[in-house]
Amino acid sequence: MGYTLQYGQVTPYLGYLAGGAWLALQIAAVAFLIGWAIGLVCASVLHYGPRPARWLVRAYVTFFLNTPLLVQIFFIYFALPDYGILIGSVEAVILGMSLNAGAYMAEIQRAGFASIRRAEIEAAETLGFSRLQQIRYVILPHIAKVLYPPLSNQYIILTMTTSVAAIFGVEELTGRAYNINAQTFRSLEIFSIAAVYYVVLTVIASAVLYAIGRFLFRIKGKVF
Amino acid sequence: MPHLVLDSLSADYGRDPVLSDVGLSVERGEIVSIIGPSGSGKSTLLRVLVGLLRPRAGTVAVAGTPVDYGSDAALRKVRERFAIVFQQYNLFQNMTALRNVTVAPTVVKGRPAGEVEAEARALLAKVGLSHRVEAYPDELSGGQQQRVAIARALALKPDILLLDEVTSALDPELVSEVLDTIRLLAADGMTMLIVSHEMAFVREISSKVVFMADGRVVETGPPAQIFDAPQTERCADFVRRILRH
Numbered sequence: 001m002g003y004t005l006q007y008g009q010v011t012p013y014l015g016y017l018a019g020g021a022w023l024a025l026q027i028a029a030v031a032f033l034i035g036w037a038i039g040l041v042c043a044s045v046l047h048y049g050p051r052p053a054r055w056l057v058r059a060y061v062t063f064f065l066n067t068p069l070l071v072q073i074f075f076i077y078f079a080l081p082d083y084g085i086l087i088g089s090v091e092a093v094i095l096g097m098s099l100n101a102g103a104y105m106a107e108i109q110r111a112g113f114a115s116i117r118r119a120e121i122e123a124a125e126t127l128g129f130s131r132l133q134q135i136r137y138v139i140l141p142h143i144a145k146v147l148y149p150p151l152s153n154q155y156i157i158l159t160m161t162t163s164v165a166a167i168f169g170v171e172e173l174t175g176r177a178y179n180i181n182a183q184t185f186r187s188l189e190i191f192s193i194a195a196v197y198y199v200v201l202t203v204i205a206s207a208v209l210y211a212i213g214r215f216l217f218r219i220k221g222k223v224f
Numbered sequence: 225m226p227h228l229v230l231d232s233l234s235a236d237y238g239r240d241p242v243l244s245d246v247g248l249s250v251e252r253g254e255i256v257s258i259i260g261p262s263g264s265g266k267s268t269l270l271r272v273l274v275g276l277l278r279p280r281a282g283t284v285a286v287a288g289t290p291v292d293y294g295s296d297a298a299l300r301k302v303r304e305r306f307a308i309v310f311q312q313y314n315l316f317q318n319m320t321a322l323r324n325v326t327v328a329p330t331v332v333k334g335r336p337a338g339e340v341e342a343e344a345r346a347l348l349a350k351v352g353l354s355h356r357v358e359a360y361p362d363e364l365s366g367g368q369q370q371r372v373a374i375a376r377a378l379a380l381k382p383d384i385l386l387l388d389e390v391t392s393a394l395d396p397e398l399v400s401e402v403l404d405t406i407r408l409l410a411a412d413g414m415t416m417l418i419v420s421h422e423m424a425f426v427r428e429i430s431s432k433v434v435f436m437a438d439g440r441v442v443e444t445g446p447p448a449q450i451f452d453a454p455q456t457e458r459c460a461d462f463v464r465r466i467l468r469h
Binding site for chain 2: 119130
């Protein structure tokens with residue numbers, strides 16, 4: 001291969017790229033939080049709600065789990081303005097990612113509700129716990145522990161998914177790498193550095209999530 | 225006056241009657257064992273007493289006072305009198321052994337944490353687990369978990385302890401440690417209602433044995449009667465089949 005790596009040409013852009021990584025982190029965090037909330041509401045409806053509401057949520061979840069995220073965001077980005085709803089590209093990406101993640105997290109959290117152990121609740125009942133005390137001391141800690149690992153994974157996946165934002169001109173990590181590439185044509189150097197940034201983002205997140213899980217929920221697992 | 229009196233107690237799961245016309249009288253400090261084929265209503269009887277299933281008819285009285293199963297508030301009172309230990313222990317998985325024992329007295333009763341903890345440590349020592357107080361249920365053997373469950377039930381100082389097949393889920397070598405704990409409680413004069421398939425243990429520890437079938441009490445008597453000279457054909461048949469192997 002007649003290609004000579006010249007990292008020297010791209011080092012001036014490291015700070016610029018770091019800014020993109022920061023934006024990626026923010027998009028992932030916001031999409032995760034909104035998606036988690038959507039998922040929690042949907043999971044509650046799926047587990048406890050009346051039948052028509054369950055159908056509605058089921059339709060939403062099925063639609064978003066079975067169509068590509070990119071198509072969903074394109075739809076939001078290009079179709080909503082036709083209805084007079086004007087949103088920027090970052091907002092469109094966050095909205096699409098949130099709705100998509102919400103569908104996944106609805107399924108994850110529904111499984112959490114389904115895993116509540118009837119026997120432990122009975123034990124709490126016979127010990128005189130009120131309904132609120134059962135929720136506070138038995139049900140919530142159990143659900144939190146069960147849901148923590150899959151929700152952590154979801155966050156990591158979202159971090160990497162933020163790269164689709166580049167397609168919509170958002171200057172996050174991949175978008176900025178693309179810009180630098182257009183100026184320098186040092187594709188190999190620039191995208192390998194972008195990859196390292198993603199690894200740093202996800203490894204730090206994994207380590208933090210692992211530490212939290214370890215101390216809060218006694219989850220013993222390997223991160224790496 | 226008997227400590228516990230059940231009179232014409234009936235209960236059902238929807239349409240199916242599971243307890244019919246059950247009558248029983250238990251003296252203070254007495255240990256009564258309930259035996260019978262599976263589906264005979266033994267466990268259901270304990271579930272009714274502790275308020276997990278509401279009786280359809282009949283009365284329960286503790287120390288002469290009728291027990292009210294009518295409302296949530298009344299059920300709180302019921303649970304001050306009865307404590308139950310389950311076959312599958314049902315410990316709170318997110319809490320240490322110590323916390324499993326202290327949680328109800330502190331949270332439900334609102335008692336001071338320090339005092340409750342001292343009592344809980346004493347109870348765990350009594351069931352032979354003073355070295356495992358900080359362990360979580362998934363770090364304990366079945367026998368150890370069941371002993372924690374017994375300590376947890378005792379922490380609320382119940383009048384009557386209900387034991388629902390507490391050794392049935394245990395590996396054979398772990399059964400004896402749980403039975404030893406129950407013997408210890410018996411020596412303390414704890415009033416107990418025991419559903420068990422450990423016939424040798426039932427015979428040894430009970431002052432009275434109740435044989436149930438199809439949701440009814442078929443025969444009641446001292447262990448010697450039930451096991452050696454049963455008065456009813458059903459009981460004789462059951463005992464013969466159980467003791468054959």
